[in-house]
Amino acid sequence: MNTPASPLLSPDRIASEHATLPQWALSSDEKSISRSFSFKNYYHTMAFANAVAWIAHQQDHHPDMTVSYNKCTVTYSTHSAGGITAKDFTAIKAVENLITG
Numbered sequence: 001m002n003t004p005a006s007p008l009l010s011p012d013r014i015a016s017e018h019a020t021l022p023q024w025a026l027s028s029d030e031k032s033i034s035r036s037f038s039f040k041n042y043y044h045t046m047a048f049a050n051a052v053a054w055i056a057h058q059q060d061h062h063p064d065m066t067v068s069y070n071k072c073t074v075t076y077s078t079h080s081a082g083g084i085t086a087k088d089f090t091a092i093k094a095v096e097n098l099i100t101g
Contacts, residue, residue, distance in 0.1 A: 035073070041069070
């Protein structure tokens with residue numbers, strides 16, 4: 001699916017959205033936002049990574065992920081826009097819902 005780029009969020013809007021998600025870290029250039037999740041074993045890590053992949057497929061918005069035995073780091077940025085858009089925060093909230101229920 002080839003969708004048009006979403007508009008970049010202003011620094012103030014990024015700060016406002018980020019304030020509700022303090023576990024997520026903004027990159028120094030504020031073009032991406034990431035969080036590392038820890039799990040007790042590889043099975044749980046992969047289950048989480050697959051759930052994030054399902055969310056990405058549903059939203060047609062795909063994060064960068066680094067997966068190891070008991071850790072998964074998820075990084076969002078709207079590459080087509082060159083930074084953070086509303087799509088990133090929508091996806092982050094869905095990922096957070098995996099953890100918080």
